[in-house]
Amino acid sequence: MAESVNIVAFFILAVFIVIGAIGMLCTKNIIHSGFWLLEVSVVAAAIYYLLGADYIALVQLLVYAGAVSVIIIFSIMITLRRREDATRSRDFSPLALVVAIMFCALTIAVICILPTGNILMPDSAPDFMTFSLKLFSPDGWALPFELASVVLTVALVGAVWWSRKENK
Amino acid sequence: MSPIINAVIPFLAALGLLLFNGVVMIWMLRKVLGFLHLRLGPMVQGPHGVFQTLFDVLKLLSKEDITPRKVDKVLFFLAPAIVFVPSLMAYMIIPFSETWVVADLDLGLLFVFAIMSLIPLGILAAGWSSNNKWSLIGAMRVIGAQITYEVPMLLAAIPIVIMAGSMNMGDIVDAQSQIWFIIHVPAFLLFFIAGLIESGQTPFDLIEAESELVSGYATEYSAMKFGLLFLSEFSNTFIFSALLVTLFFGGWHGGFGIVPAPVVFMLKTYIGIFIIMTIRGTMPRVRVDNLLAIGWKFLLPASLVVIILTAAIIKVFPVFSGGAL
Incomplete structure (x- = not known):
């Protein structure tokens, strides 16, 4: 049911x-x-x-x-x-169509490459506690997580710097 | 009972409570403001005008629903719904007592913030679709303020989550059976200020500053569409007060075993609403640039510092934590 x-x-x-x-x-x-x-x-x-x-x-x-x-x-x-x-009027660009077809082909290709048959899936997504323990334990994903945040910070600072320069 | 009826009844109860709160709070606002201004407020309909809002609701329902010609029809029609539905959904996780809660979610607190973050979008839709400068300026102010203060409000709730060791609203209240989390005064102050802005209350009610913007994003709305926008605003105030009670004032605790838990909870919430209305009646409005500056330059860093300090103190003295850490 x-x-x-x-x-x-x-x-x-x-x-x-x-x-x-x-x-x-x-x-x-x-x-x-x-x-x-x-x-x-x-x-x-x-x-x-x-x-x-x-x-x-x-x-x-x-x-x-x-x-x-x-x-x-x-x-x-x-x-x-x-x-x-x-x-604004809809503008149809052939280039966009090419990109869309390429993306579609890529998706289909990936699905075809995937092994068929029984793929092992957990019954449900891990709950919040498991997730956070995995993410923040020292032997887990803490370092990649922090690295990602550093990358985002760099991007943010870069964006601010960029827009400042344009305004002058 | 069938499971469908079981699921629908609490939902209808929440809807009923929302409408009831709206009616009571509008009357209460007029009375409190009247009291502060040394006037009587509504007095004619019923004893002390208690039936005034009922008649106002009837008036709103029977008024013509005007759609101005140049509005963006679809968005204009949808906007009150986008504003109203999150308000209603936020009622689902308010714990009135140990058992009186519609949905007992593990991530209840996050759910409120997530669902309430959709309200600015409805307001933006209302402001833009109205095709009116006042509406658009009002809507833009909302977005500016709410984007700014959503973050500090969430961050100010995190010390409480650390202390309670849970994001479930029931667990947070349970953790306060000994001592209320109001002992964490800095977190309370940050949450209170950020929440006043999120729920659009004076001194931060720039979104519809009557004297400047007619009535902000709701200018072009009439009849029950306006009623829905209005109702959602009052219900947000109620939710904010209920959050304050749950996070800082011990939720349903404090009845000494005599007063039933839901009554205690409602009483505390309405005391909170009374205080918010008193502030509304006494404080002047803050300027837009000041509003944004306070948010980014003070509240945000301050709430981060408070989180770090709280975590450090809890780590050193585990006595302060109510939950199992």
């Missing part, structure tokens, strides 16, 4: 996420694109939740839906000089 409900819920969410992605690409209004992106990230959080990864789901909601979407929409609004600039 529970499994069939999960599958039904998954397909509902999958339909929503696909609609969101298509909507984001197809809408003429760039602000609407931003809100479609928000919809996609909220539904992605819901899918994580469905898989039992509640910590990742909440972080997805907090960071991607709550912060990144806001910043994307906010920066779109700041850079629009006039309100009418938000709507």
Whole structure:
């Protein structure tokens, strides 16, 4: 019973996420694109939740839906000089089509390379405690985690420096 | 009972509580502000005007729902829902007593912050779709303030999580059975200031500063759409006060075994709301640039320092931790 409900819920969410992605690409209004992106990230959080990864789901909601979407929409609004600039005609670029086809081919190739048959999967995603112990124990992933944060800090400082120079 | 009914009843109860709170808090706000201004407030409908808000709700429901011609129709229609639904969902994890909680999540505290972080997006949608400069400026102010203060608010709650050793709201309250976490005064002050801004209360109510921006992002809204935006704001204040009670004032503890736990919890929450309303009635508004400067230059570093100090003190003197660390 529970499994069939999960599958039904998954397909509902999958339909929503696909609609969101298509909507984001197809809408003429760039602000609407931003809100479609928000919809996609909220539904992605819901899918994580469905898989039992509640910590990742909440972080997805907090960071991607709550912060990144806001910043994307906010920066779109700041850079629009006039309100009418938000709507623009759909421009079809052949180059984008090539990139899309390449990405699609890559994805299919990866799926084909994957071993078929029974892939060992855990019953549920590890809970929050296991996750954090793994992440922050000295013999775990503490060092890569800190390195990643250093890289992000460098990127942040670089971005600030870059924008400063442009303003002068 | 079937599982579906079991799942739906607490949800409806939360919705009912939200609506009830909205009605009571609007009346209370008018009374408290009246008291502070040496006036009576609403007095005509019922004893001391207690039925005033009910009539206001009826008025809002029966008003014409105006959609201005040049608005962005879809977003204009969706925005009140995007604002309202997170407010409602945040009610799910408020622990009224040991058993009275709709969803007892392990990550309850994170859930509140995650779900409440969607509210600015609704406000942004409302402000942009209204096609009105006041609305847009109001919405931009919200985003500026809420992005700034979301981080310190979350960080200010972390010392409490360290002390309780859990993010489950029930466990946090349980950890306070001996001593309330208000002993951690710096964390409380940081959380209180950041929370006042997050819930859009004076002295930080720039988002809809009546004297400057008509009514901010809600300017073009009428009838029950406006009602929803308004209701969500009051419900956010309630949630903020409930969070304060849960994190710092011992939740349902303190009834001496005589007063039932939910009553204790509601009483404490309403005392918190009263204090917030008193601040609203007495403090002048903060300027936008000051607001952002306080957030980035003071609250954020201060909350980081508080986290480090708390962790160090807990490590050295484990007596202060309520949970099993």
